Amino acid sequence: MVKAVVLGAAGGIGQPLALLLKANPLVTELGLFDIVNTPGVAADLAHISTPAKVEGYLPADDGLKKALAGADIVVIPAGVPRKPGMTRDDLFKINAGIVKDLATGIATTAPKAFVLVISNPVNSTVPIVAEVFKKHGVYDPKRLFGVTTLDVVRASTFVAEILGNLSLSKDIIVPVVGGHSGVTIVPLLSKSTHPLPASLSTTDYEALIKRIQFGGDEVVAAKNGAGSATLSMAYAGAEFASKVIRAVNGEKGISAPSFVPLAADPAGGAVLTEELGQELEFFSSTVELGAEGVVKINPLGSLTDAEKALVKAAIPELATNIQKGSNYVIDIYKKEEDGPARL
Numbered sequence: 001m002v003k004a005v006v007l008g009a010a011g012g013i014g015q016p017l018a019l020l021l022k023a024n025p026l027v028t029e030l031g032l033f034d035i036v037n038t039p040g041v042a043a044d045l046a047h048i049s050t051p052a053k054v055e056g057y058l059p060a061d062d063g064l065k066k067a068l069a070g071a072d073i074v075v076i077p078a079g080v081p082r083k084p085g086m087t088r089d090d091l092f093k094i095n096a097g098i099v100k101d102l103a104t105g106i107a108t109t110a111p112k113a114f115v116l117v118i119s120n121p122v123n124s125t126v127p128i129v130a131e132v133f134k135k136h137g138v139y140d141p142k143r144l145f146g147v148t149t150l151d152v153v154r155a156s157t158f159v160a161e162i163l164g165n166l167s168l169s170k171d172i173i174v175p176v177v178g179g180h181s182g183v184t185i186v187p188l189l190s191k192s193t194h195p196l197p198a199s200l201s202t203t204d205y206e207a208l209i210k211r212i213q214f215g216g217d218e219v220v221a222a223k224n225g226a227g228s229a230t231l232s233m234a235y236a237g238a239e240f241a242s243k244v245i246r247a248v249n250g251e252k253g254i255s256a257p258s259f260v261p262l263a264a265d266p267a268g269g270a271v272l273t274e275e276l277g278q279e280l281e282f283f284s285s286t287v288e289l290g291a292e293g294v295v296k297i298n299p300l301g302s303l304t305d306a307e308k309a310l311v312k313a314a315i316p317e318l319a320t321n322i323q324k325g326s327n328y329v330i331d332i333y334k335k336e337e338d339g340p341a342r343l
């Protein structure tokens with residue numbers, strides 16, 4: 001029995017993601033929450049002949065609480081997407097508050113659920129969820145995930161394109177580490193299960209790295225003001241959710257890259273920290289999954305000089321993004337504790 005919940009379920013990602021979760025035979029209950037349209041989305045999905053019982057909720061009448069009751073896995077694609085010319089960090093102002101409020105709902109109603117954060121900027125929204133959970137005394141770093149799967153999916157597809165065989169893309173695995181924005185997205189092409197052609201020029205290699213790092217911009221530009229990646233994200237989100245659900249159901253040997261707290265690792269990510277040469281509270285690396293969430297965070301291992309340079313270039317922005325997310329919540333709680341300012 002697995003109850004999956006989508007927060008932001010009526011959106012561009014939320015609807016196709018809910019569809020894919022409804023199609024997952026391991027999901028037996030599907031809770032859909034959004035500030036609009038969830039009754040319609042739920043009624044529509046409920047006619048699909050798969051096991052999941054679907055319910056849609058709006059904020060009225062404790063809808064968030066009802067959606068989250070008994071949740072095993074909560075996926076969060078709630079929030080605004082980018083328009084051309086914006087960075088993911090430009091979304092912080094609006095999305096930080098949305099994610100904080102939803103995280104508070106999870107912390108109070110479904111504190112044991114696995115939480116998969118899609119809302120951007122992921123490098124900051126995941127720390128926001130962590131701080132909310134810490135405040136409520138329910139933080140389990142092994143159960144919190146930033147969804148970076150779309151970067152992995154793009155890397156597989158773009159490498160398959162270069163190899164001239166798209167049908168290979170489902171087998172191609174390229175670890176993508178770091179975070180989820182621009183230079184913080186670090187594809188480790190030397191570790192691809194399918195090596196790039198030896199004849200690939202340095203210019204083409206660099207263009208491939210850039211395309212993986214800025215794949216989101218390609219979609220934002222093509223949608224021309226109508227949002228960012230939704231369908232590919234729903235696919236990626238459902239793939240990652242399915243891995244978490246399979247691991248929770250006892251399947252062994254499941255792993256995937258994800259932006260996770262280093263505290264989730266039994267050794268606190270000590271090897272990874274040594275490799276990075278700097279302490280970071282969160283980093284995306286390949287994580288091994290088990291019934292209780294993260295079992296181990298794999299270190300990066302041997303890298304080419306070009307990859308070492310990419311990792312180095314990612315760290316300052318990543319550290320700033322993480323701090324921004326954590327401070328946002330810490331400051332709010334501090335102000336609440338201090339009470340209203342005296343006149």
Ligand SMILES: NC(=O)c1ccc[n+]([C@@H]2O[C@H](COP(=O)([O-])OP(=O)(O)OC[C@H]3O[C@@H](n4cnc5c(N)ncnc54)[C@H](O)[C@@H]3O)[C@@H](O)[C@H]2O)c1
Pocket residue numbers: 007008009010011012013014033034035036077078079080081082091095098101102117118119120121122147148149150151180227228229230233
């Ligand atoms: N992690 C990734 O790889 C990745 C990929 C693509 C998009 N994203 C991000 O996902 C987010 C959603 O993108 P989208 O294209 O689906 O946007 P969208 O605008 O189509 O949908 C967002 C949904 O969130 C809902 N929402 C807003 N505030 C809410 C709240 N307080 N509670 C519940 N629902 C709320 C909206 O009503 C809307 O239905 C954006 O922040 C986007 O940047 C992340």
Ligand SMILES: O=C(O)C[C@H](O)C(=O)O
Pocket residue numbers: 081082088120150215216217219220228229
């Ligand atoms: O690019 C975006 O803003 C959405 C998402 O993070 C993506 O990588 O497609």
